[in-house]
Amino acid sequence: MTIDPSRFEALYGRRPEVRVSAPGRVNLIGEHTDYNEGFVLPTVIPQRTHVALAPRDDRQVRVVSGQVGGDAPFEYRLGGERPRHDWTDYVQGVTRVLAGEGFAIAGADLLVESTVPVGSGLSSSAALLVATARAFREAHALPLGDVALARLAQRAETDFVGAPVGIMDQMVCSLASDREALFLDARTLDYRLITLPPEVELVVINSGVAHQHSSGDYRTRRAECERAAAALGVAALRDLGADDVPRAMALPEPLGRRARHVVTEDDRVLEAVAAIERGDLVELGRLFYASHVSMRDDYEVSVPEIDLLVELARSEPGVHGARLTGGGFGGSVVILARPGEGRRVAGRVKSAYDRQSGRAATVLVPEP
Ligand code: ADP
Numbered sequence: 001m002t003i004d005p006s007r008f009e010a011l012y013g014r015r016p017e018v019r020v021s022a023p024g025r026v027n028l029i030g031e032h033t034d035y036n037e038g039f040v041l042p043t044v045i046p047q048r049t050h051v052a053l054a055p056r057d058d059r060q061v062r063v064v065s066g067q068v069g070g071d072a073p074f075e076y077r078l079g080g081e082r083p084r085h086d087w088t089d090y091v092q093g094v095t096r097v098l099a100g101e102g103f104a105i106a107g108a109d110l111l112v113e114s115t116v117p118v119g120s121g122l123s124s125s126a127a128l129l130v131a132t133a134r135a136f137r138e139a140h141a142l143p144l145g146d147v148a149l150a151r152l153a154q155r156a157e158t159d160f161v162g163a164p165v166g167i168m169d170q171m172v173c174s175l176a177s178d179r180e181a182l183f184l185d186a187r188t189l190d191y192r193l194i195t196l197p198p199e200v201e202l203v204v205i206n207s208g209v210a211h212q213h214s215s216g217d218y219r220t221r222r223a224e225c226e227r228a229a230a231a232l233g234v235a236a237l238r239d240l241g242a243d244d245v246p247r248a249m250a251l252p253e254p255l256g257r258r259a260r261h262v263v264t265e266d267d268r269v270l271e272a273v274a275a276i277e278r279g280d281l282v283e284l285g286r287l288f289y290a291s292h293v294s295m296r297d298d299y300e301v302s303v304p305e306i307d308l309l310v311e312l313a314r315s316e317p318g319v320h321g322a323r324l325t326g327g328g329f330g331g332s333v334v335i336l337a338r339p340g341e342g343r344r345v346a347g348r349v350k351s352a353y354d355r356q357s358g359r360a361a362t363v364l365v366p367e368p
């Protein structure tokens with residue numbers, strides 16, 4: 001799917017000059033490690049957010065999204081950005097931050113079209129931010145590298161939209177191409193792009209469970225990690241190694257188990273990178289299952305429905321590994337399937353899950 005220029009023309013009476021896009025993402029492994037200043041390994045998904053742009057010679061911005069907000073353009077003036085607490089804040093945030101950093105931009109007519117499911121944990125927000133920033137970068141040939149663009153997109157989301165997000169989503173959306181994963185050190189922002197082996201096809205299935213108190217539980221986990229780090233005399237749990245786990249386990253419950261998840265998960269990310277690079281899918285799958293058990297038992301962010309999806313995936317012959325992806329308390333699982341088996345595996349896991357759980361799972365990847 002790309003943007004139909006005649007749709008743009010119908011809206012604005014002229015053709016777009018710039019057409020760009022950015023992908024959604026899923027985290028392969030490294031969960032709840034980012035705020036502990038550890039490692040993450042997200043990858044991009046096939047669904048993308050497209051932005052078409054025609055520059056203007058005044059300072060007006062007009063924008064329409066094919067997904068949200070209807071057909072009437074939202075219109076504002078550069079320098080007059082005001083949060084409206086809706087989707088337009090992502091676009092306004094990008095122009096505000098670009099101007100704030102001294103980039104000279106003019107007004108523009110914009111059209112957004114996306115196949116990234118909105119609000120399903122595949123980071124449609126980062127895809128929109130990165131695609132919008134790319135459109136202005138291309139329109140004005142801005143001297144803005146991909147890392148700088150990711151940081152700018154993050155600032156738009158934290159400072160203008162007001163969502164306290166980390167840098168992972170914007171970095172992977174901005175830096176990774178198809179079939180690449182981003183191995184990112186959340187402390188230093190050092191990163192490496194890793195090509196996924198041809199022997200794996202990704203499947204992502206949403207459980208249909210959304211925990212009402214997930215943001216509260218998330219804050220509780222973060223606070224527990226801070227307490228554990230302080231009690232163990234380190235700046236962040238990232239600074240602990242496997243040798244420190246016995247010491248951590250002597251802390252009052254549940255701090256030890258929280259720390260053990262973070263320490264072992266950081267190690268699993270490093271091991272997963274090594275497994276991918278030598279094409280060892282059996283080991284990669286083992287690490288996925290181990291990560292899931294750690295999130296379930298030590299970090300306690302899984303729910304029975306998610307555990308069921310992982311077990312159903314595990315019983316499929318064409319599957320290397322599966323685990324909860326994202327913050328937890330519901331959400332999605334990511335499954336490593338054999339190439340060409342993704343659709344079949346997804347269909348079988350979904351129908352067994354729907355039957356056994358009484359809920360309706362949604363297959364997010366491969367694209368329906
Ligand atoms: P996620 O990033 O997991 O999809 P978020 O809540 O972070 O969920 O971001 C979703 C929000 O991003 C939407 O509610 C909307 O405001 C905005 N958004 C994402 N994609 C689009 C789009 N194609 N058109 C308009 N707004 C979008």
Ligand code: MG
Pocket residue numbers: 123124125126
């Ligand atoms: Mg988001």
